[in-house]
Amino acid sequence: MTAKAPLRLALTSALALATGLPAAAQELNALIWCDHADPALLEPFEAAHGVKVNVKEYEGTAAGLAILDQSQPGDWDVMVIDGVDVGRAVDLGLLAPLPADQLPTADFFPALVMPENNSRDGVTYAVTEKFGYNTIAYDKSKVDPADMADMAMLTSGKYDGRIAIYDYYLPVLGLVGLSQGVATADLGAEALAGLKDPLMKLKAASKLVGDVVSSQTALATGEVDVLVGGGEWLTAVLAAENPNLDWTIPAQGGLRWSQSIAVLAGSTQPDLALEFVKYITGPEGQARLATSSCYWGMPANAKAGDVLTPEQKAVLRWDEQPDFIARSQLYPVPDAALDTAMQDLWTEMLQN
Amino acid sequence: MTIEAQESRRAALLVAPALIWTAAFFILPFGAMIWLSLSSMQGRAIMPGPDFGNYIRIFTDPSLRQGLWNSLQITLAVTVISVVLAWPLAWIIAMRVPARWQRLALLLAVLPFWTSYVVRSYAWLLVLGQNGVLNKALTGLGLAAAPLEIVATRGATLGGFVHFFVMLLTLTIYANLIQLSSNYARAAADLGAGTFATFRHVILPLTLPGVMTGAFLTFVLCIGDYITPQILGGNNELTLPQLIMLQLGRRGDFPMASALSILLMAVVTLAYAACARWLRMERL
Numbered sequence: 001m002t003a004k005a006p007l008r009l010a011l012t013s014a015l016a017l018a019t020g021l022p023a024a025a026q027e028l029n030a031l032i033w034c035d036h037a038d039p040a041l042l043e044p045f046e047a048a049h050g051v052k053v054n055v056k057e058y059e060g061t062a063a064g065l066a067i068l069d070q071s072q073p074g075d076w077d078v079m080v081i082d083g084v085d086v087g088r089a090v091d092l093g094l095l096a097p098l099p100a101d102q103l104p105t106a107d108f109f110p111a112l113v114m115p116e117n118n119s120r121d122g123v124t125y126a127v128t129e130k131f132g133y134n135t136i137a138y139d140k141s142k143v144d145p146a147d148m149a150d151m152a153m154l155t156s157g158k159y160d161g162r163i164a165i166y167d168y169y170l171p172v173l174g175l176v177g178l179s180q181g182v183a184t185a186d187l188g189a190e191a192l193a194g195l196k197d198p199l200m201k202l203k204a205a206s207k208l209v210g211d212v213v214s215s216q217t218a219l220a221t222g223e224v225d226v227l228v229g230g231g232e233w234l235t236a237v238l239a240a241e242n243p244n245l246d247w248t249i250p251a252q253g254g255l256r257w258s259q260s261i262a263v264l265a266g267s268t269q270p271d272l273a274l275e276f277v278k279y280i281t282g283p284e285g286q287a288r289l290a291t292s293s294c295y296w297g298m299p300a301n302a303k304a305g306d307v308l309t310p311e312q313k314a315v316l317r318w319d320e321q322p323d324f325i326a327r328s329q330l331y332p333v334p335d336a337a338l339d340t341a342m343q344d345l346w347t348e349m350l351q352n
Numbered sequence: 353m354t355i356e357a358q359e360s361r362r363a364a365l366l367v368a369p370a371l372i373w374t375a376a377f378f379i380l381p382f383g384a385m386i387w388l389s390l391s392s393m394q395g396r397a398i399m400p401g402p403d404f405g406n407y408i409r410i411f412t413d414p415s416l417r418q419g420l421w422n423s424l425q426i427t428l429a430v431t432v433i434s435v436v437l438a439w440p441l442a443w444i445i446a447m448r449v450p451a452r453w454q455r456l457a458l459l460l461a462v463l464p465f466w467t468s469y470v471v472r473s474y475a476w477l478l479v480l481g482q483n484g485v486l487n488k489a490l491t492g493l494g495l496a497a498a499p500l501e502i503v504a505t506r507g508a509t510l511g512g513f514v515h516f517f518v519m520l521l522t523l524t525i526y527a528n529l530i531q532l533s534s535n536y537a538r539a540a541a542d543l544g545a546g547t548f549a550t551f552r553h554v555i556l557p558l559t560l561p562g563v564m565t566g567a568f569l570t571f572v573l574c575i576g577d578y579i580t581p582q583i584l585g586g587n588n589e590l591t592l593p594q595l596i597m598l599q600l601g602r603r604g605d606f607p608m609a610s611a612l613s614i615l616l617m618a619v620v621t622l623a624y625a626a627c628a629r630w631l632r633m634e635r636l
Contacts, residue, residue, distance in 0.1 A: 059602070062396075063604050065396055207586060209588065217477065221477065223477070223482050223503055344415075350415075
């Protein structure tokens with residue numbers, strides 16, 4: 001054997017290996033919220049279609065739109081977006097029309113089809129995939145559950161230093177608005193000015209302002225007993241470890257969040273992107289998304305109930321949804337100027 | 353071509369890769385960031401400048417100005433406390449711990465570096481929390497009637513930072529101390545200096561390079577960290593890096609994020625200039 005023989009052998013083996021492998025897998029690029037990053041959600045789709053789903057998490061529509069601004073058309077195939085912001089994305093020409101007849105919306109909870117959000121002039125641009133509530137979560141072994149039915153109790157002095165605020169301005173400002181009798185749909189610049197004092201009062205009664213993980217940890221470890229802005233999405237993953245964690249919609253009402261999924265207008269593989277949307281909104285994808293490791297939430301597709309276990313449905317309070325839906329309002333939908341004003345107020349609250 | 357010209361050309365070729373690297377990965381991105389900081393947002397569009405509005409807003413908006421102030425206060429406090437705690441620790445390891453145990457002592461000193469900022473901060477939550485180890489011990493021993501409120505305060509942020517940076521400073525000061533000949537102390541004693549005078553006029557000045565190097569590293573790492581104030585401080589006061597993250601992650605305001613980053617770099621540069629001047633580094 002000459003000195004070059006081992007090298008030749010290695011190259012030949014590598015070539016044989018390379019040709020024996022399947023062609024490079026197709027990739028789908030998804031701009032998502034953290035619940036879609038769960039491998040248990042993505043793997044069935046990847047296996048069924050022989051593709052790799054690349055995900056990038058973002059938080060807040062402004063950040064998501066900024067990412068799209070910095071990207072080339074075609075960089076992203078699908079996007080998860082706050083239900084109330086679908087219209088903004090449509091206005092910007094970012095979303096591709098979806099074939100409504102191929103989407104399983106007939107199986108959805110009727111209130112969650114939300115054509116007013118997901119469609120424009122009869123054309124569907126997005127589809128609701130998950131929903132839940134931003135309201136009051138608490139440890140029922142530490143607080144009087146009856147107090148949690150009235151938001152005024154939070155700033156009465158009884159729970160000072162035992163409250164955490166979820167660090168997301170839209171739902172919490174919406175909740176503070178509801179506590180002042182301002183419906184989320186009426187939350188404009190003038191109404192916002194009136195929320196400064198109650199917001200600062202709430203902050204003064206609170207111990208911390210935390211993101212999902214921080215507020216969840218604070219509630220789970222007993223650092224705080226109440227979380228303003230919490231809900232099933234935060235307590236459900238802890239239910240097995242701490243059954244005392246509970247949530248309620250107070251008399252003043254709560255906020256209902258919903259997230260939608262859409263195909264981006266510049267996608268170079270719209271068919272695959274549509275398949276992903278159909279998987280996510282189908283019963284199996286919905287059940288997996290509802291119980292994602294990042295956070296739980298109600299599936300928009302009622303047929304996911306056939307896939308979820310009775311225990312999972314109990315944690316999600318499946319049977320109580322009609323009442324919850326009736327007593328909750330959608331997120332405020334600020335225009336750019338109001339959004340800036342809201343974020344300024346939120347930053348001021350954090351800094352005080 | 354003369355020999356001088358050939359040597360000059362060879363030197364230029366040798367330096368070229370470093371210059372190209374620096375230009376590509378520092379000067380150009382830095383220039384882009386300055387350009388971006390002088391732009392402004394109109395809706396979601398970035399409008400090219402020059403527009404100094406972002407810098408003006410940093411110093412006129414109370415929330416942003418307070419962020420700079422918070423960062424400076426926390427960083428200076430952490431640096432001073434860490435130096436005060438690290439110096440005696442380094443001295444004990446270098447002078448009092450037998451040589452064969454010094455390696456183990458140093459290993460213990462660097463243990464905190466083995467975990468990430470996030471894990472370390474959450475670990476501190478379990479120690480300092482209402483139901484944490486510290487409060488359980490204090491109430492169990494009857495030293496406190498009720499659990500102390502430590503988490504979500506500036507004290508918790510300082511504690512988390514100091515725990516980490518004491519170890520960093522211990523290493524840099526130890527490296528300095530271990531090189532000091534014992535003859536310095538003997539010579540001082542021969543000249544009639546007492547223990548404190550020897551420390552004050554001989555040992556301490558000789559360890560200042562280690563102290564200042566560690567202090568500068570502490571300053572840079574502390575002022576740029578947003579995780580510890582967020583987790584341990586309960587997000588109750590915002591620092592500069594937290595404000596930068598807010599601009600990027602929530603507002604999508606890249607020009608303001610760039611302006612705040614330039615300000616952060618300016619503060620670090622000033623700290624470096626002060627350190628260099630203190631150590632007279634230009635003479636080194």
